[in-house]
Amino acid sequence: MKKKSMIVLTSAFVLLSAFSCGGGGKATGTNEQSEKVVVNVPQFDADSAYLYVKNQVDFGPRVPNTKEHVACGNYLAGKLEAFGAKVTNQYADLIAYDGTLLKARNIIGSYKPESKKRIALFAHWDTRPWADNDADEKNHHTPILGANDGASGVGVLLEAARIFGQQNPETGIDILFVDSEDYGTEGDDTSWALGARYFAENPIKPGYRPAEAILLDMVGGKGAVFPAEYFSRQAALGLDDAFRAAAARAGHGDMFPRNYGGAVTDDHVELIKQGIPAIDIIDYRVNEGFCPTWHTMADNIDNIDKESLRAVGETLLHFIYR
Ligand code: AHN
Ligand code: ZN
16 A cells, blocks of 8 residues: 655644645635645655666766767656656757767656746756766776766655656656766866756747756765755755755754755756756865765765655655655
8 A cells, every 4th residue: 555644734824724735736715815725645666766766877878979978868768658657858969068969868857848947856867977086097088887876866856756646746857867967077067967958948849848857967876975065055945945944844954954065067057058947966075075976986786875766756755745
């Protein structure tokens, strides 16, 4: 049986009428000045999310222009379809900073595609061609497995998609897997997030754009924390606060402190540039920077912590089913 947790929210007004919370869905009090909302938050299955991470890693590195990349893209699109989303593929030829032509594919899974108000939940699905932050210089030209950097955000979102297929949320949702994030080079901020830029500049349909967007990046590391990210709070303070409030309701407030970790040039910045309020939930720590496995050979499945995936997944569900 599917377990559901139930939370009860009351408005700032005095609650004048009582009613039973036995029912599901939403109910309002009888007095106009009182409101009591019962929200059923579905259960996030961290084992399932972990498996979606592992399945991606098992393809090997998902570097654009490789057969592993093609195979994993097909797997992701197939999963979204199986979970009841309307899938749109955005294929694009993108030029990397070093002149390489990247055969890129953004994959979008839409719930309630007819709905005007839409939230995009996104993560990059490509992996970095170079372990150029590895302690051993011999690895600097070896592709990484990207268990955390890539697969973790996608894994959490696939589990969310599975749940959306069972319990359709009220708002339109687009699960967006962007390509070609990690083909960038240090010192050139425009070299990252090529797939997200393409998505933001080329709506999948005229006028189709999310009202807000949440990016998950490196959400599966051991000891992960998600302090505030500077560009996110500049562009979308209300959204960032709402997400952190959801974390507190889910019992994970400690992992989502409101202090700044840093300013990170990431996929969300490309949406912000096109006027879409977007936040980045990223394991970026004050004085330490990105999580320790970042762009190293250690970014493999052994360094994924199911509890980090759970914390982010439960927070996301508390945000969506609020
Ligand atoms: C910069 O290093 C400027 N951005 C990196 C964003 C990133 C890479 N996220 C995951 N991999
Ligand atoms: Zn990366």
